[in-house]
Amino acid sequence: MLKMTHLSKVYRTEVVETYALRDFNIDVKEGEFVAVTGPSGSGKTTFLTIAGLLETFSGGEYHLDGIEVSNLNDNARSKIRNEKIGFIFQAFNLIPDLNVFDNIEVPLRYRGMKAAERKQRIMDSLERVGLASRAKHYPAELSGGQQQRVAIARALAGSPRLLLADEPTGNLDTQMARGVMELLEDIHREGATIVMVTHDPELAARAQRNVHIIDGQVVELSEDPRFHTVHAAAGDAHA
């Protein structure tokens, strides 16, 4: 489903080159629920933005659902984002001027879907996240957990091949976070492929597989000494 090989992302200024990802390799199979963890600045978000075709990369290869995406133009990348990928953002990213129904409709309109089908999909996805009664509410009228459920409904409505979640519970309290996580688990059980970036080891533990990123590279948790250093530091901090 998602395969990156020797992928790199370099941010260049006049005086310095900074590698956000270096020789990055990952292979996510269809139907997997993968949690991507790592310390701040390790490259998790960069990985997610490249995986979601929100950014281009500097070198290597990236195959998404069998398509090599490195040479695609902006329109083609938009089309793939719209049809194959569902995004769940930490800050929900609902459009405040639109009500719940209209928010979920946004990606479906860009797909050129007919009104009747759009409505059916929106109501189905709202049912799925338990917010069918809130279709006419505006984001500001909903709790954080409800807003994230709407964002999930928006991601699901397009029947994406891949769900990308960026700290989906980062802005929620424990109870709401639990609800959202259970929803993601349900969605995964129904066959969805999910890649979730998170700081939270508890959330990561609930995923099918964990991928750890340090300094822009995927590391084997048991072998890489940097992982132990980072975790030791985290342990000290907690203590």
Added chain:
Amino acid sequence: MKLHPILAALRKHKAGTVLIALQIALTLAIVCNAVFIIGQRVERVNRPTGLDESNLFLVSQQWVGAPSADNADGVEKLDAMQREDLAALRQLPGVAAVAPTNSLPLLNSSWTGSVSHKPGADLGGKGDIRTAYYFTDEQALSTLGLRLVAGRNFNAGDVQHQGFRDQRDRPVAIISKALADKLFPDGNAVGKVMYSDGSNAPTTIIGVVARLQIPSIGSWGSSFAWYSTLIPTRLDGGFARYAVRTKPGQLDAVMRAVAPALYKVTPMRVLDDDSVKPFSEIRAKAYRADIGMAVLMGVICLILLCVTAAGIVGLTSFWVGQRHRQIGVRRALGARKIDILHYFQIENLLIAGVGVVLGVVLAVGLNMWLMTHYEMTRIPLLYVVTGVLAMLAIGQGAVFVPARRASNVPPVEATRAA
């Protein structure tokens, strides 16, 4: 169409939307009427007088110590002096024709009266038709370049002379076609008679010229602007005017030769810099106010349009800045650059659409108010339709740059911290 979400978003930004729509409406109302007025002024300035204006100039001069025109002897002496001047001017190299005249079209110095089918009619009475008189001689048509469409020209035998303040019968006249049509709607005015200024003596119409504007360009003369009457009479007074037509390319040389030639006849006269002027200068002076008004209104229109366009640019730029992250989210959800561009263009079209609908109502209302209070005619639909299309085009033009900037917001913006 993706109108619903755009309308939904606009409802959340009522103040800016209403203000821009009102600005567009006011601009449309003012610009439509202003352009209509400009159009009328331009049409007025460009209307032909009926003269062949090229190679034509006017000499206005005053004798010093001239005999009085209040007695017959003085009138005779003045007429002799005028004939000497005419002869001197006609002999100048490069001169094609010269005619005495009391005025010219656009000179704003006119002798007006009225003509009627009946003798002894009261001035201003029923059936009276106002006209402006040109007192001249047998060279008038060739000097002024008037086109005879019926009858004959004056001959030397038709020409009389009279003191400036004298009343004299007018046995024959040539009239403009507009006046002929007004007097004799059935046509064939030549050979028929009319009575001028309440006189009991008939004036036989011997010719009709295609077109001849009266000297006055003021609004009071607009009702009879084309009703001119040529009388073959030299007016004798201390002041005389001569219309001079030169051969092609000789205008400047002949104008320079006029003063020496007339001074040679007699130096007892006043001829200053303003005494000899080409017709082009008369036309320019006559319509200076109209042109000034048209330019002023044009500048005001331009400023209004620029302010409106700047308002649209400003508001759209503000909204683009305000919705930066939202645009990134839309891009992340699959919007192409062109979708974002179209979003802002359609949004502008909706606002401008409301603005122009309101603007059409205001434009017609303003036009009706101007019609009631001033000499304004009904604004043609074409002006309003053109104004509407222009406002929509300006709106689209103004929104393009900020909308294009919006379309360049990268999708990764969706992941940036708020």
